Amino acid sequence: MGHHVLISGASSGIGAATAHLAAERGWALSIGARRLERLQALAREIQKSYGVSVYAAPLDVRHADSVRNFVQGAMAHNGVPTVLVNNAGLALGLRPLLDTPEADYQTMFQTNVEGVIRLTQAVVPHMLQAGRGHVIMLGSIAGWEAYEGGSVYCATKFALRALTQSLRQELLGTPIRLTSIDPGMVETEFSLVRFRGDQERARKVYEGLTPLRPEDVAQAILWAVEQPEHVNVDVIILKPRDQASVFKVHRRVQG
Numbered sequence: 001m002g003h004h005v006l007i008s009g010a011s012s013g014i015g016a017a018t019a020h021l022a023a024e025r026g027w028a029l030s031i032g033a034r035r036l037e038r039l040q041a042l043a044r045e046i047q048k049s050y051g052v053s054v055y056a057a058p059l060d061v062r063h064a065d066s067v068r069n070f071v072q073g074a075m076a077h078n079g080v081p082t083v084l085v086n087n088a089g090l091a092l093g094l095r096p097l098l099d100t101p102e103a104d105y106q107t108m109f110q111t112n113v114e115g116v117i118r119l120t121q122a123v124v125p126h127m128l129q130a131g132r133g134h135v136i137m138l139g140s141i142a143g144w145e146a147y148e149g150g151s152v153y154c155a156t157k158f159a160l161r162a163l164t165q166s167l168r169q170e171l172l173g174t175p176i177r178l179t180s181i182d183p184g185m186v187e188t189e190f191s192l193v194r195f196r197g198d199q200e201r202a203r204k205v206y207e208g209l210t211p212l213r214p215e216d217v218a219q220a221i222l223w224a225v226e227q228p229e230h231v232n233v234d235v236i237i238l239k240p241r242d243q244a245s246v247f248k249v250h251r252r253v254q255g
């Protein structure tokens with residue numbers, strides 16, 4: 001059966017990789033993020049390669065109006081989404097809690113937690129009415145294990161895990177499925193954003209190890225979606241072979 005996959009934060013990384021894999025299957029897409037040029041370039045590429053319907057429009061999950069307009073546009077273009085990928089998210093800085101600026105902790109909570117609530121509230125009632133739907137949350141191993149310098153980011157992902165556990169119970173008895181995809185290190189723009197464009201610092205995060213690729217995470221998302229309707233994949237934790245826990249990583253010495 002075909003799908004309409006709505007993805008937040010599709011302008012890079014895991015969101016963009018998920019868009020590619022979904023389009024490869026011939027599914028319709030609605031892709032949103034703040035950087036419209038990036039989205040439009042992705043939409044053109046996908047339409048050219050796979051000929052699927054793509055709605056690409058600005059989306060800032062921190063703002064209710066933006067979420068409302070995006071979901072309305074997506075539904076006018078492609079109908080009710082059958083898959084919602086709550087992917088938009090970010091970490092800002094790696095400072096101790098006592099030094100974390102207010103603007104940073106507000107942005108992380110507004111995006112990673114409030115943004116997910118907003119988009120879920122905007123989409124799931126339509127899925128319920130249509131009698132079909134699957135919500136994917138992009139959690140993290142940071143939602144299971146807190147680390148120094150990651151207090152607020154970890155708090156947002158712990159919060160997301162709590163929210164997902166509650167929602168799973170609230171959706172029981174409905175046709176809506178809910179999956180949390182919780183990766184370890186994935187090489188995307190995540191570290192570049194965390195370190196505010198410092199390429200050298202971002203590169204060092206993955207030095208000497210083989211991180212997950214965004215496509216690896218996208219495959220896990222698609223695998224959960226493609227299970228038979230009676231199967232709900234609750235959580236997938238996936239890490240690079242070189243990562244056993246948040247900071248326990250195996251780095252090969254560069255020779």
Ligand SMILES: NC(=O)c1ccc[n+]([C@@H]2O[C@H](COP(=O)([O-])OP(=O)(O)OC[C@H]3O[C@@H](n4cnc5c(N)ncnc54)[C@H](OP(=O)(O)O)[C@@H]3O)[C@@H](O)[C@H]2O)c1
Pocket residue numbers: 008009010011012013014015032033034035036038059060061062087088089090091111115138139140141182183184185186187188189190191193214
């Ligand atoms: N990379 C990792 O190691 C890793 C590990 C575990 C979990 N995750 C999670 O995976 C998700 C995707 O991250 P990624 O690794 O693919 O990083 P990424 O390459 O930086 O992608 C993040 C996406 O989120 C979008 N975004 C940020 N703020 C937004 C907002 N207010 N409204 C709408 N879109 C917004 C960005 O687009 P714009 O800037 O254009 O808005 C971008 O498309 C995040 O939730 C992250 O926490 C990542």
